[in-house]
Amino acid sequence: MCVLTGSGFAILRAMSLVVTGTIGIDTVHTPHGKVEGVMGGSCAYFAAAASFHAPVRVVAVVGGDWPEAHRRMLERFENISLEGLEVRPQGKTFAWGGKYFDNMNHRETLFTELGVLDEDPAQAPASYAGSDMVFLGNTHPAEQLSMLRQFPKRKLAVADTMDLWINVAHDELMRLLGQVDGLVLNDAEAEQLTEVRNAVSAGRRILELGPSWVVVKKGEHGCVLVHREGVATLPAYPVDAEQVVDPTGAGDSFAGGMMGHIAAVGLVDFDAIQTALAWGTVTASFTIESFSLDRLARLTCEEIEARMRSFRAAGRIG
């Protein structure tokens, strides 16, 4: 694991981290090529990214068609517990296809086959019930609320969401926001939720809805943390166009690296979350260098640490 406590944190004790979300079979076209039937899903990217920083427990469901190679791929990551990964032999795994265009900033969804996601949600195994930290990957907020109840001892709950739920499940989303500590969403979603385009102002509005902090992700432009104790802002790790092979999973990897660091240091104050943003950014910068989890699967802690040093150098202020 890669805990670098550069800002002088004393590590009190690591916290246990659980993530709920999707594991899917992806088909992705980018200007760099096309892959079919590869590992995807928010939970897969999150868990892989988090696992470099802290142990992470997966709660997700797949179908009988889930490739054995995908399981082996996830098992290559130390620190990922798959005890909460349910296989439904009669069901089909969630499948998603997407195509990115030249500038990698616009993608078109080619198909979405919900499969087992259209059935009962996954249940966390009893052994996860005492988890300290829960990350609720993007899904219907009613399902996120029900998932939350499975972790009564949580000290920190953070949710992701998306435009669809802001539109079709606004009331449930509002209820969810009253029960989580943190929210992670992208800038367009923050604007949609608050009708405010400025990330800092939108973040402040979201705090009024319940969370103590919100991270507004801006893709290639970095992120903004709006926290009851202050505001932080980070650029993205600067990359050439040629280095961006496939942006899929960048946001989930960012969240995984961030939450993994928080779990590792066992602190949830403003300073700890601000530091965690940088670890999330650096971890995600590797994800986009390949299709699927390929780059993360061969990533080393030394590479993450070296890139963090280079990020600090490139982003030095004054």
Next chain:
Amino acid sequence: MCVLTGSGFAILRAMSLVVTGTIGIDTVHTPHGKVEGVMGGSCAYFAAAASFHAPVRVVAVVGGDWPEAHRRMLERFENISLEGLEVRPQGKTFAWGGKYFDNMNHRETLFTELGVLDEDPAQAPASYAGSDMVFLGNTHPAEQLSMLRQFPKRKLAVADTMDLWINVAHDELMRLLGQVDGLVLNDAEAEQLTEVRNAVSAGRRILELGPSWVVVKKGEHGCVLVHREGVATLPAYPVDAEQVVDPTGAGDSFAGGMMGHIAAVGLVDFDAIQTALAWGTVTASFTIESFSLDRLARLTCEEIEARMRSFRAAGRIG
């Protein structure tokens, strides 16, 4: 002056800085209100911002209608030399009107009256001929080239440009790029010039055209420096929507703060320019808090230094 050499620079010797560009009479509508007949122009914003960091010499031309109050406003800034400000009594001052919409990211030009800008360009006085640093504010590249010849002893020449010249004066712009050390432009312009959307990659292409470094400005998303010696990236100073009264002049103020810092420390290497980006960012963050130069006119060095500390804290990486 506000030279904070936070990164351990030894100040060798300050360099003399000259800026060429427009001084205009602006009419601006924003969601915060409307002002008419106020001081504007790239040269005015640049000089005001630079003056907090180093002495700055103005080369510009206005008409007989230039309000005495505008001169007094510029004279309030210590460190601005107006010896190169030519008044043509028979001419009319450049006038510009613009309107910003709700999100402050789109503006519409209401009118442009070139006035004296349509006549012979300003000439630098003999006393400026030995200037070390020249900033060529945005104008026709042929005019920028002719301006450059007036500073034969320059050690550093940096140009701004815009979409119009990329379209209508491409050849002259290419010639200019072969003769300047640095280029400052926004992300849309960098893409237009290189047909590459990624700021780092676009910057690298621009280096092939001549400059040793380029700053790609991304407005609310900060900036990227691509230099032969490396890449740096900075977020913008995080502000609430309510703090943004008028974005006019933010880019010119950024360039002024940046060049002012470079002049003050007398160094033009990668580290010095990277540090200068932050001073430019912080200086510009005040400009947008008011219409015209109002905020800069009452700005103190202590405020700039305090905001730099707060920027460093908000932008700490890892």
